[in-house]
Amino acid sequence: MSFETQIQESQRQVAEFQARVRDVSAAMDRSQAAATLDIENATLEEVHAHSATMNANIAELIMGLDDVTSKFSRDFDEMRSKTTTEKLIGFFAKGKSEVMRQERLKTASIDDKLQDLIGKSDVIVKLLDGQLAVLIDHKGRVETNLTETLAERETVVAELETLRADIQDLDPKVIEIENRISVEQDAAARTRLESELADLNKRYNAMVQDEQVKLAKSQTLERYIEKGKTWVDSLQNQAATQMVLINKLQTDTKQRVVLYDALTKSLKTAQQQDVAHRINEIGVKTDQEAQAAMAGIGSATNRRMAEMMEAHEGHMVFARKVLEEKAKADERFARRFAAIVEQHDKNAYGA
Amino acid sequence: MERIDLTRGFAQIGEDADLRAYLALIASLADAVPGAMEECAHREDLMPEESGELRALTWLWVNGLKAISLKYAMAARSGAEGACLTIDRTGSGLPIWQEVVTMAQEAEAAEASLAEMPSAGEIRAAMLRQILRDQVSPARLQHAMSQRLYREALAENPVLPPKTRLAIQPLGQVAARRERCLLSWAIVDVQSNLPVIYLMDLHHPAGRPLAQEDPRLLKIRALLFGMSDPDTDLALIAESLDEAYADLHPKQLRRFVLGPFHTPVFTASKSPILEVLHATGPSAAREWALGIRCETIRAARETVQAGVFSSTSRQVYAAPVSRQSYLMTPLPFQMICDSDGPDFTGIAKHVVGSDGRVTTRV
Numbered sequence: 004m005s006f007e008t009q010i011q012e013s014q015r016q017v018a019e020f021q022a023r024v025r026d027v028s029a030a031m032d033r034s035q036a037a038a039t040l041d042i043e044n045a046t047l048e049e050v051h052a053h054s055a056t057m058n059a060n061i062a063e064l065i066m067g068l069d070d071v072t073s074k075f076s077r078d079f080d081e082m083r084s085k086t087t088t089e090k091l092i093g094f095f096a097k098g099k100s101e102v103m104r105q106e107r108l109k110t111a112s113i114d115d116k117l118q119d120l121i122g123k124s125d126v127i128v129k130l131l132d133g134q135l136a137v138l139i140d141h142k143g144r145v146e147t148n149l150t151e152t153l154a155e156r157e158t159v160v161a162e163l164e165t166l167r168a169d170i171q172d173l174d175p176k177v178i179e180i181e182n183r184i185s186v187e188q189d190a191a192a193r194t195r196l197e198s199e200l201a202d203l204n205k206r207y208n209a210m211v212q213d214e215q216v217k218l219a220k221s222q223t224l225e226r227y228i229e230k231g232k233t234w235v236d237s238l239q240n241q242a243a244t245q246m247v248l249i250n251k252l253q254t255d256t257k258q259r260v261v262l263y264d265a266l267t268k269s270l271k272t273a274q275q276q277d278v279a280h281r282i283n284e285i286g287v288k289t290d291q292e293a294q295a296a297m298a299g300i301g302s303a304t305n306r307r308m309a310e311m312m313e314a315h316e317g318h319m320v321f322a323r324k325v326l327e328e329k330a331k332a333d334e335r336f337a338r339r340f341a342a343i344v345e346q347h348d349k350n351a352y353g354a
Numbered sequence: 355m356e357r358i359d360l361t362r363g364f365a366q367i368g369e370d371a372d373l374r375a376y377l378a379l380i381a382s383l384a385d386a387v388p389g390a391m392e393e394c395a396h397r398e399d400l401m402p403e404e405s406g407e408l409r410a411l412t413w414l415w416v417n418g419l420k421a422i423s424l425k426y427a428m429a430a431r432s433g434a435e436g437a438c439l440t441i442d443r444t445g446s447g448l449p450i451w452q453e454v455v456t457m458a459q460e461a462e463a464a465e466a467s468l469a470e471m472p473s474a475g476e477i478r479a480a481m482l483r484q485i486l487r488d489q490v491s492p493a494r495l496q497h498a499m500s501q502r503l504y505r506e507a508l509a510e511n512p513v514l515p516p517k518t519r520l521a522i523q524p525l526g527q528v529a530a531r532r533e534r535c536l537l538s539w540a541i542v543d544v545q546s547n548l549p550v551i552y553l554m555d556l557h558h559p560a561g562r563p564l565a566q567e568d569p570r571l572l573k574i575r576a577l578l579f580g581m582s583d584p585d586t587d588l589a590l591i592a593e594s595l596d597e598a599y600a601d602l603h604p605k606q607l608r609r610f611v612l613g614p615f616h617t618p619v620f621t622a623s624k625s626p627i628l629e630v631l632h633a634t635g636p637s638a639a640r641e642w643a644l645g646i647r648c649e650t651i652r653a654a655r656e657t658v659q660a661g662v663f664s665s666t667s668r669q670v671y672a673a674p675v676s677r678q679s680y681l682m683t684p685l686p687f688q689m690i691c692d693s694d695g696p697d698f699t700g701i702a703k704h705v706v707g708s709d710g711r712v713t714t715r716v
Contacts, residue, residue: 109581112579114579257361261545
């Protein structure tokens with residue numbers, strides 16, 4: 004599948020996912036939830052399953068950038084090695100062959116490929132960003148609804164408690180009237196007491212019925228709150244996943260751009276082939292690490308991704324601290340690593 | 355071997371206060387750069403055609419700085435993820451190369467993006483609704499508006515791409531059978547993130563000018579751009595072209611490197627100019643300086659190598675002349691004058707006046 008088709012497929016999945024999120028959030032809306040509470044667990048699970056597929060697809064897309072990067076290694080190979088003509092000439096004159104290779108390298112440029120890499124990475128980031136914005140928006144809305152519902156449930160619970168206290172207050176009155184009826188001799192007074200008792204019983208029954216209604220309402224709200232909380236958690240999880248993917252992709256692309264360019268410039272200035280070869284190995288190793296990390300994303304659970312994000316942030320803080328302390332030394336090392344590798348080789352081989 | 359991370363000096367500016375402070379510095383830099391480059395053109399005694407090209411290419415960079423201020427104006431407050439500006443703290447003090455590439459790509463798609471976006475009037479109406487009816491901060495809509503204005507700026511004023519085209523301007527006859535032209539191009543270097551402008555005075559046989567449709571141009575372009583990073587020896591670039599074509603004679607090559615951009619808050623490197631900036635005390639956060647390097651190499655003479663069937667002329671280049679100067683705010687300039695230190699004697703100081711005009715003192 005080409006990158007473009009893959010992007011389209013992912014865009015379609017993202018759109019579908021967002022529609023599902025909208026559906027669930029709409030069902031979560033207070034006004035509708037009061038009537039019917041139809042967010043079944045199955046619906047939530049369906050959304051989860053769908054988001055898993057979608058994220059796997061996006062992770063694949065990120066890994067698909069490897070096709071772009073593999074074009075770079077082909078370029079590096081060409082820069083490092085000699086062409087057939089150069090080899091042929093090298094058979095007669097080693098120096099001349101090296102001069103030819105260096106002449107060829109003068110015109111070598113990977114800028115266009117780097118721009119392509121950045122462009123493709125930006126497309127994926129935009130896709131993820133849009134997705135993240137939707138998730139955060141829905142999370143916010145559901146949370147607002149939840150706050151309102153929590154307040155409402157509190158009111159209902161308070162009313163329920165008052166009602167129960169009132170019902171308890173009625174009990175002694177009923178007992179008292181019943182006692183008075185049992186000792187009353189006068190028929191008229193007795194009738195009056197009995198109708199009073201009937202009224203009291205009517206009131207008692209009405210209150211008990213009201214208690215049942217309030218109890219049911221409180222339970223409904225409670226269930227709704229529980230579902231809402233689960234949904235918020237789920238949206239939160241999704242958002243975290245998006246952030247990890249965005250972060251990973253951006254970091255990788257930034258690293259690759261500078262590294263590949265540094266590698267090209269080093270290859271251009273490197274005098275000896277084996278120096279060039281060793282510099283190239285640094286790049287290969289870095290990319291292998293990047294690839295391994297990215298493969299991890301595809302299969303990782305949300306939990307693992309969250310861990311990764313924490314680890315990554317920890318690393319960033321650490322890196323910045325180091326930077327503040329010995330900024331100049333680091334900068335020199337990084338910026339001129341070609342010169343240092345060369346120097347290192349000179350020392351190591353006593354040349 | 356320990357893993358090498360070349361992006362360690364990069365920093366994402368995500369906090370609103372930081373981002374605003376940085377964009378304000380960038381905006382004040384953008385306002386002053388054209389004036390400073392006019393001063394440089396004057397000092398280097400450029401031909402009118404050279405000045406024109408230098409001005410045009412400088413403006414592309416300035417347009418980019420202005421556009422990036424719009425792009426990130428509301429980024430931190432809108433809460434949009436992945437929308438932080440990345441700058442190179444230890445190197446250029448400027449947005450990284452990737453930002454330049456993304457902006458160039460967004461400039462290409464500017465018209466199409468504008469067509470998809472809601473109009474400024476629609477966004478304003480929605481903002482009013484949010485403020486008056488919903489009574490919430492319209493940060494998201496403000497971000498949408500900044501994105502709209504950013505795209506409009508891109509559509510209106512071209513920005514400096516990572517690589518410009520190779521412009522050719524005929525300059526007329528120099529001798530009976532020779533004509534000259536001005537080649538100009540610019541790049542933004544991937545490693546240093548600095549804009550680098552080149553001007554080449556090229557002689558060629560009369561009646562055979564170098565045109566855009568010239569089949570040789572593809573290779574010439576590859577050769578020149580392949581060596582355009584700011585540390586390549588100027589003589590090497592000129593010699594490579596001189597040797598590659600028998601009838602093309604690079605007589606003079608100039609290079610202008612704009613940057614690094616020194617700011618006490620956002621630059622982490624050590625340099626004399628940064629120490630001066632730090633010493634400005636309470637107002638240090640608003641002070642800045644931009645290094646400007648002008649280099650020139652000229653052919654001192656031409657030698658003719660006689661061959662069996664024809665003769666080829668080769669240029670012999672004199673030693674390159676390199677002049678460093680600084681564009682800066684008034685206060686650090688005052689500090690330099692007061693301290694009378696040896697670090698800045700003989701270095702031109704282009705100072706931004708309170709009226710925004712740039713004056714040069716040596």
